[in-house]
Amino acid sequence: MLPEKTLAWGLSRSCIRELAEYGAGRKKEIGAENVFDFSLGNPSVPSPAVVDQSILDLIRDNIANEEAKASGKAAPAEGFGGSIHGYTTAAGIMSLRQKIADDLNSRFGLNINPGLIYVTCGAAASLTISLKAVLLPDDEVITVAPFFPEYRVFTEGQGGRLVVVPAADDFMIDLDAFAAALTDKTRAVIINSPNNPSGAVLSEACVKGMTDLLKAHEAKTGRTIYLISDEPYREIVYDGVKNPCLLNYYDDAIMCYSFSKSLSVPGERIGYIAVSDKMTDAANVYASIMGAGRCLGYVNPPALFQRVIERSIGQTADITEYKTNRDLLCAGLKELGYEYVEPQGAFYLFVKALEPDAKAFSDRAKAHELLLVPSDDFGCTGYVRLSYCIDKHVIERSMPAFKALMEEYRA
Amino acid sequence: MLPEKTLAWGLSRSCIRELAEYGAGRKKEIGAENVFDFSLGNPSVPSPAVVDQSILDLIRDNIANEEAKASGKAAPAEGFGGSIHGYTTAAGIMSLRQKIADDLNSRFGLNINPGLIYVTCGAAASLTISLKAVLLPDDEVITVAPFFPEYRVFTEGQGGRLVVVPAADDFMIDLDAFAAALTDKTRAVIINSPNNPSGAVLSEACVKGMTDLLKAHEAKTGRTIYLISDEPYREIVYDGVKNPCLLNYYDDAIMCYSFSKSLSVPGERIGYIAVSDKMTDAANVYASIMGAGRCLGYVNPPALFQRVIERSIGQTADITEYKTNRDLLCAGLKELGYEYVEPQGAFYLFVKALEPDAKAFSDRAKAHELLLVPSDDFGCTGYVRLSYCIDKHVIERSMPAFKALMEEYRA
Numbered sequence: 129m130l131p132e133k134t135l136a137w138g139l140s141r142s143c144i145r146e147l148a149e150y151g152a153g154r155k156k157e158i159g160a161e162n163v164f165d166f167s168l169g170n171p172s173v174p175s176p177a178v179v180d181q182s183i184l185d186l187i188r189d190n191i192a193n194e195e196a197k198a199s200g201k202a203a204p205a206e207g208f209g210g211s212i213h214g215y216t217t218a219a220g221i222m223s224l225r226q227k228i229a230d231d232l233n234s235r236f237g238l239n240i241n242p243g244l245i246y247v248t249c250g251a252a253a254s255l256t257i258s259l260k261a262v263l264l265p266d267d268e269v270i271t272v273a274p275f276f277p278e279y280r281v282f283t284e285g286q287g288g289r290l291v292v293v294p295a296a297d298d299f300m301i302d303l304d305a306f307a308a309a310l311t312d313k314t315r316a317v318i319i320n321s322p323n324n325p326s327g328a329v330l331s332e333a334c335v336k337g338m339t340d341l342l343k344a345h346e347a348k349t350g351r352t353i354y355l356i357s358d359e360p361y362r363e364i365v366y367d368g369v370k371n372p373c374l375l376n377y378y379d380d381a382i383m384c385y386s387f388s389k390s391l392s393v394p395g396e397r398i399g400y401i402a403v404s405d406k407m408t409d410a411a412n413v414y415a416s417i418m419g420a421g422r423c424l425g426y427v428n429p430p431a432l433f434q435r436v437i438e439r440s441i442g443q444t445a446d447i448t449e450y451k452t453n454r455d456l457l458c459a460g461l462k463e464l465g466y467e468y469v470e471p472q473g474a475f476y477l478f479v480k481a482l483e484p485d486a487k488a489f490s491d492r493a494k495a496h497e498l499l500l501v502p503s504d505d506f507g508c509t510g511y512v513r514l515s516y517c518i519d520k521h522v523i524e525r526s527m528p529a530f531k532a533l534m535e536e537y538r539a
Numbered sequence: 540m541l542p543e544k545t546l547a548w549g550l551s552r553s554c555i556r557e558l559a560e561y562g563a564g565r566k567k568e569i570g571a572e573n574v575f576d577f578s579l580g581n582p583s584v585p586s587p588a589v590v591d592q593s594i595l596d597l598i599r600d601n602i603a604n605e606e607a608k609a610s611g612k613a614a615p616a617e618g619f620g621g622s623i624h625g626y627t628t629a630a631g632i633m634s635l636r637q638k639i640a641d642d643l644n645s646r647f648g649l650n651i652n653p654g655l656i657y658v659t660c661g662a663a664a665s666l667t668i669s670l671k672a673v674l675l676p677d678d679e680v681i682t683v684a685p686f687f688p689e690y691r692v693f694t695e696g697q698g699g700r701l702v703v704v705p706a707a708d709d710f711m712i713d714l715d716a717f718a719a720a721l722t723d724k725t726r727a728v729i730i731n732s733p734n735n736p737s738g739a740v741l742s743e744a745c746v747k748g749m750t751d752l753l754k755a756h757e758a759k760t761g762r763t764i765y766l767i768s769d770e771p772y773r774e775i776v777y778d779g780v781k782n783p784c785l786l787n788y789y790d791d792a793i794m795c796y797s798f799s800k801s802l803s804v805p806g807e808r809i810g811y812i813a814v815s816d817k818m819t820d821a822a823n824v825y826a827s828i829m830g831a832g833r834c835l836g837y838v839n840p841p842a843l844f845q846r847v848i849e850r851s852i853g854q855t856a857d858i859t860e861y862k863t864n865r866d867l868l869c870a871g872l873k874e875l876g877y878e879y880v881e882p883q884g885a886f887y888l889f890v891k892a893l894e895p896d897a898k899a900f901s902d903r904a905k906a907h908e909l910l911l912v913p914s915d916d917f918g919c920t921g922y923v924r925l926s927y928c929i930d931k932h933v934i935e936r937s938m939p940a941f942k943a944l945m946e947e948y949r950a
Contacts, residue, residue: 129673129675129762130827131672137829137832139826150834168626174605174622176626179624184595190591211585213803213805214582214803214806215806249808249837250838252838253837284834285833355781389661395841396843397839397840409541411547413541415546417545419546419548422692422696423548424667426664429808435839528682
């Protein structure tokens with residue numbers, strides 16, 4: 129008698145988490161140094177110093193403020209309460225939203241005001257709130273495979289239907305397949321560039337091709353299609369590759385961002401939604417986002433971390449480590465004969481499995497203590513995902529295992 | 540073309556927030572000391588020292604750990620990442636869930652294990668996740684008026700229909716009206732004791748009467764009805780009144796808690812769901828809660844605050860101030876001839892308006908700089924809600940204004 133889907137989503141484990149938990153157990157059994165865990169996308173570099181320093185400063189100030197208040201000397205603080213732990217406005221404190229808008233405008237030539245910024249509890253919240261805000265029952269949401277598996281859960285959880293378009297071999301969008309997927313029920317498209325799990329960064333030509341198709345389809349059907357740009361890996365790009373800001377190519381666009389990866393704070397759940405100022409119906413879409421956040425139970429983003437982010441805007445963790453890891457991993461695997469498209473962003477390498485069944489390949493890799501996520505949940509077959517946001521020594525030490533695995537298949 | 544409800548919920552302001560924002564503007568105009576703001580339920584007493592001290596300790600430890608790691612000396616930390624800001628398991632770290640379970644078991648004689656505790660981003664998340672986990676389309680959710688207005692938004696947001704049963708004159712449950720509201724579509728009941736806005740604490744007789752009705756209805760229809768106990772004010776009760784724990788009276792019960800009020804941290808968004816261990820289908824309901832949290836975008840509760848709560852369990856802010864305020868406010872208003880039922884918990888006083896139209900009364904009160912929330916959004920007419928989680932001097936200084944308002948109506 130329980131809702132079928134929520135029950136299924138609760139009972140079925142994410143294959144990523146399942147592998148990570150298998151790995152945690154295995155590390156206890158045989159020692160962490162003997163397990164080569166490429167399962168989780170958990171940032172391995174520490175947060176920049178500004179994060180913890182801001183927390184210390186803010187808490188010391190709060191203690192001083194409370195002491196002053198107790199002795200009748202308090203100055204009125206921002207927000208609805210005197211304490212830093214009090215409620216804030218639902219969309220986030222205005223000074224933070226202003227800083228986010230300024231940052232986006234200066235970096236991407238946008239013209240967004242803080243009234244179009246809605247601070248959230250991370251990228252997942254940004255996505256569910258955006259979907260809830262725009263989807264009518266049975267609306268279709270297109271995404272391109274390989275894709276982050278939770279897109280299906282988020283879409284179906286808000287009453288939509290996920291339509292999956294396979295990517296081209298180089299993980300750019302297959303524009304013919306994309307065009308064929310557009311219907312009179314299409315309401316939104318979720319694009320993730322840099323991509324989890326492929327590490328691909330969409331080229332400008334690819335973005336233009338896709339947005340031209342969307343514009344033509346909007347014109348033909350008279351139906352608004354929202355382009356939801358999920359970009360938690362925005363800052364993690366390599367080799368000076370250009371990462372086009374989708375809001376500059378399409379007006380009905382909603383940016384979903386998270387500070388999880390850029391500031392290495394994924395557990396703290398903080399990000400934002402930015403609605404394009406060029407969207408015709410921007411004010412109503414923003415209002416619907418407010419309503420969606422409200423009905424999903426998001427009262428306000430975490431109060432302390434709003435102030436921490438305000439002080440950290442524009443900074444990142446030392447993401448150069450990820451480039452070192454990428455180069456190390458690619459060079460090692462290439463020499464062993466593994467096939468992949470070199471990732472231009474994020475911290476994932478999508479490697480061709482050595483047999484068609486990715487799950488079977490992942491299981492055989494496990495016997496070598498290599499934890500590689502099979503691609504099936506990402507919406508395509510025959511690959512494994514390697515998260516290289518890990519200690520580079522793990523990558524170095526893993527090479528004999530990768531070699532043995534390759535030899536096993538060649539034997 | 541946007542979803543009607545999310546748009547409406549985004550455009551319509553909560554009358555509480557609207558009044559609070561009017562008040563903020565008015566304070567700037569005429570000085571904070573001249574506005575008597577009873578609008579918001581934002582805890583006025585500071586968090587207990589353990590909250591800020593724990594943050595300082597945890598962050599200093601984190602800095603030390605990161606430094607040790609950088610020099611190759613790190614010990615493996617709990618959770619999926621080495622940093623305190625990393626992802627945690629979706630349901631919250633096990634040591635926190637164990638402490639919550641221990642606390643509940645020792646205080647209420649329950650027998651809950653940590654596998655039935657799901658840590659959330661506050662009470663609103665506890666409620667939306669619980670509703671999403673159990674509601675099928677068009678299921679009915681009963682609540683008793685006056686009620687927290689967001690219950691309607693949370694219920695409809697998860698596809699249910701809110702059925703409102705008016706309370707008895709003393710704000711206990713009118714059992715005849717309650718019985719009449721039970722149908723073959725009833726799936727859940729939301730009970731809030733101590734109550735926002737009435738401050739009423741349900742008596743044991745009242746709880747027994749209600750749960751007997753629910754059990755009989757379950758037996759008659761063969762349909763499970765979930766009793767959702769929304770208890771963020773649990774610790775705030777006066778005069779030694781007994782506050783029955785609903786899980787001891789009904790097996791299909793789900794407790795929704797928030798640390799917002801007891802620890803004065805409403806902006807930080809942290810609370811939990813506890814599923815009764817006596818529920819026949821507890822494991823599946825818990826799984827459905829996991830699935831609901833997942834599809835609503837709650838990846839994990841805020842990581843730092845999970846550890847803060849772990850160190851703060853069992854403590855509260857100095858809630859005796861609220862009793863002082865209640866006594867001061869009740870005595871003052873009683874002398875002036877205002878009518879109310881003395882609240883036994885929470886920090887709200889529900890006062891009869893001096894005319895049938897609560898909104899008109901609230902507007903006339905505004906002219907005396909008294910900010911009182913009209914009762915209509917709480918599901919009943921003819922009352923105003925006064926939040927007395929404010930500086931007691933505001934209460935003292937407000938009495939001449941209450942006097943003038945009363946005289947205006949008597950004139």
